[in-house]
Amino acid sequence: MLGYRGPSIPLERIVTRPHHSLLRQAQHADEAKLAVNGDGFGMAWYVEGEEAPGLYRDVLPAWSDGNLSSLCRVIRSGLFLAHVRAGTTGGTNRTNCHPFTHGAWSFAHNGQLGDFARLRRPLEARLPDDLYACRQGGTDSELLFLTMIRNGLFQNASRAVARTIADIRALCDALRQPDRITCVMSDGHRLMGFRHASDGRAPTLYVSRGPLDHGGRALASEPLDGVAANWIAVPADTMIVLDGGAPVLSPLDMGMDEMPAPTTFQAQATSARNM
Numbered sequence: 087m088l089g090y091r092g093p094s095i096p097l098e099r100i101v102t103r104p105h106h107s108l109l110r111q112a113q114h115a116d117e118a119k120l121a122v123n124g125d126g127f128g129m130a131w132y133v134e135g136e137e138a139p140g141l142y143r144d145v146l147p148a149w150s151d152g153n154l155s156s157l158c159r160v161i162r163s164g165l166f167l168a169h170v171r172a173g174t175t176g177g178t179n180r181t182n183c184h185p186f187t188h189g190a191w192s193f194a195h196n197g198q199l200g201d202f203a204r205l206r207r208p209l210e211a212r213l214p215d216d217l218y219a220c221r222q223g224g225t226d227s228e229l230l231f232l233t234m235i236r237n238g239l240f241q242n243a244s245r246a247v248a249r250t251i252a253d254i255r256a257l258c259d260a261l262r263q264p265d266r267i268t269c270v271m272s273d274g275h276r277l278m279g280f281r282h283a284s285d286g287r288a289p290t291l292y293v294s295r296g297p298l299d300h301g302g303r304a305l306a307s308e309p310l311d312g313v314a315a316n317w318i319a320v321p322a323d324t325m326i327v328l329d330g331g332a333p334v335l336s337p338l339d340m341g342m343d344e345m346p347a348p349t350t351f352q353a354q355a356t357s358a359r360n361m
Contacts, residue, residue: 087184087194087291088310089167089270091277091328092302097131098158100304101168106312108168109149126183127151129158130192131166132274137190139166139274143183164302165277167270169194181223186231188220190274191239195227196289196307199254200263202226208257209233230267243271243278244325248339251282270305277328279305280338281320292317293326293333303328 088108090100102109128143140161144151147170169184184194199205209229210218217232230250237249247269254265264285271278281288294303295316304310305326309317320326320335327334 087167087169087196087268087270088304088306089194089272089277089279089328090163090302090304091165091272091330092298093300094162094164095300095302096159097129097161097163097166097168098155099300100166100310101129101158102155104310104312106308106310108170108306108310109154111170111308126171126180127154127169128171128183128185128194129166129168130185130187130272131161131163132272133163137274139187139190139192139272141185141187141192143180143185145180145183165272165274167192167194167272169196182225182228184227186228188231188235189240191235191271193227193231193234193269193271195230196268197266197283198263199226199230199267200265200284201258205254205258209253212236212253230269231271240273243273244280244336245339247280247282247325251338255284268307275329277303277305278325279320280325281322282338283322286322288322291320291326293320293328294318303333 088100101107126143126145127147128141130139130141132139142157167185171183185192187193206229210221213232213236217236221228221232233253234246234250237246237253239246264283264287266283266288268281268289268291269279270291279291281291290307292306292309295318297303305328323338325336325338
């Protein structure tokens, strides 16, 4: 899973060409629960003058998709998401592939909602009719996204994430399986990501330590150039926002009356290369 924000570039500069690109991670992930992610692939990208992102998803493994290399070579964007899927819930079909979109928003998720069979019905019942009608697949990831929208994602992303986590906890106090949630999302302007797990083992998420060689920054589930020193791990229960300057990190609002002030970090290393 990855996201990029910066100068407009061909998607291949991030998705397919790096040494440890998402295409390679689909077959040889180093830090994911499964080394092979072959249950589908997708990407969402934004272009000037269009509010809603373009969307391409397919059930083929990324390495078997004959269109992927060509599309990534010719599509240019300054803001995009991409994801390779190892399915945990829902069948292998296009509607269950990430990213998911709603209006101007795009969303991708690594991990799982624990005891989803028990959570699914009450979470769906809480959706208003218009959001429930938007549900196309059967994954926990899509339902997580729609629940975040219900909880105010368009108004305050960090608080919507915290409310959604609280909803899950309230519905299932004694989980037999842990919640592990790492997400990357965008509203068409900002790139955002966060990590959370009920057992402290959230899937990994990294931010490039400095601007990449084309001037942008990336979020990725694993360092795209394979050089750990060029990347910083995003802390658990923290929202990271890329909005053109230095990344801004804020603790998720987990029921606090006053949130600590956001912090930024400055580049401490040379730009990541071979991107």
